[in-house]
Amino acid sequence: xxxxxxxxxxxxxxxxxxxxxxxxxxxxxxxxxxxxxxxxxxxxxxxxxxxxxxxxxxxxxxxxxxxxxxxxxxxxxxxxxxxxxxxxxxxxxxxxxxxxxxxxxxxxxxxxxxxxxxxxxxxxxxxxxxxxxxxxxxxxxxxxxxxxxxxxxxxxxxxxxxxxxxxxxxxxxxxxxxxxxxxxxxxxxxxxxxxxxxxxxxxxxxxxxxxxxxxxxxxxxxxxxxxxxxxxxxxxxxxxxxxxxxxx
Numbered sequence: 001x002x003x004x005x006x007x008x009x010x011x012x013x014x015x016x017x018x019x020x021x022x023x024x025x026x027x028x029x030x031x032x033x034x035x036x037x038x039x040x041x042x043x044x045x046x047x048x049x050x051x052x053x054x055x056x057x058x059x060x061x062x063x064x065x066x067x068x069x070x071x072x073x074x075x076x077x078x079x080x081x082x083x084x085x086x087x088x089x090x091x092x093x094x095x096x097x098x099x100x101x102x103x104x105x106x107x108x109x110x111x112x113x114x115x116x117x118x119x120x121x122x123x124x125x126x127x128x129x130x131x132x133x134x135x136x137x138x139x140x141x142x143x144x145x146x147x148x149x150x151x152x153x154x155x156x157x158x159x160x161x162x163x164x165x166x167x168x169x170x171x172x173x174x175x176x177x178x179x180x181x182x183x184x185x186x187x188x189x190x191x192x193x194x195x196x197x198x199x200x201x202x203x204x205x206x207x208x209x210x211x212x213x214x215x216x217x218x219x220x221x222x223x224x225x226x227x228x229x230x231x232x233x234x235x236x237x238x239x240x241x242x243x244x245x246x247x248x
Contacts, residue, residue, distance in 0.1 A: 046080045047129045053085035055110060056123040056207045059169045066111040076125075081136060083243050084125040084205070089159075091222045098226045105220035107211075121165070121209040121216035124194070126243055128203050135198050135247035138208070139191040140183070146222075146235040154235050156225040159185045163219040165209040166195070172204035179208055196247050 052064035053076065067073075076084040087108035094103055107119040128136055146154040164181035168174070177197035185192065195208055211219030224230075 044131065048079050050076045050078045051082055051084045051125075051127040051129075051205060052076075053125055054169065054205070054207075055112065055118075056120050056125065056167065056209050057118075057213075059125075059167060059205065059207060061169050061171060061205070063113045065113065066115070068109055068111050068117075071109060080128075080130040081243060081245055082127045082129075083241055084127055086124045086239075086241055087120075087122045089122060089220055089239070096230045096232065097224075100226045101224050103222045103224065104218050105210075105222070107216045119216070121211045122220055123207050123209040124241060125205065125207050126195075127205040128197070130245075131203075133200050133203055134245075135196070135200075136177075136202055137193060137197070137244040137247050138195040139193050139242045139244065141191045141240045141242070142185040142188055143238040143240055144188050146237045148231055148233045148235055152229070152231055152233075154224060154230065155228045156223075157228065157235075158223045159237075160221045160223070161194070161210055161219070162221070163211040163215055164194075165212050167207040167209060169205040172206075174203040175201035177202040177206060181210070191242065198247050 054060065055063065055065050071088055071090075073085065073088060076082055089105045091103045091105055094101070105122055108122050109117055110120045111117055124138070126136075126138060142159060146157050160182055162182040164179040166176055166179045168176065177195045179195050180193050183192045183194060195202075195206070197203075197206075210216070
């Protein structure tokens, strides 16, 4: 009887152990009880707002510069592909000379976000927010010769842009467009290409600076022949900047 009793207990213990192991395996491999589908979505619209001007030396999108009341410029354009800011070109007051002379544009004076002023290269800022990465082309045209208010021309005068430096807003990860300097304005009314963004490049905000801290005062020149008649007056010319929506 004692032996039989031990045998029965042994069988019951084995069965209990088997039952425990089977339960553990089932818990470790859960089976699908139900499925359900939901959706996520997003849509995009064009950003047609203007882009504030930034410091061309160190362009940070959260630190726009202010308008300089002593050197007002036209407001930037609006839309998904914009020209945001172009500095005026000032060659200053010069003495009348009978010799050939080359004059250089002064650096532009910008007003920083904190209200302080700083000298910076003359520059253009543009932005591509289209999201298509198809590229663009930037051109500039000198519309006419430098003239006085009574339309007397500064004959033979010629402007040249040199020392192009391409920069982008600091958070911009896009590939860089190609810049083309020097640019000589040898014909009036003829567009000159400054920058070209091929397919896949040029998205976001970009700058073409003329010079850097070492040569920004020698990067845009005005040659005036000594034989040109010069009135004791101010002369001005118009430069038209055009942003094309493809690099072709």
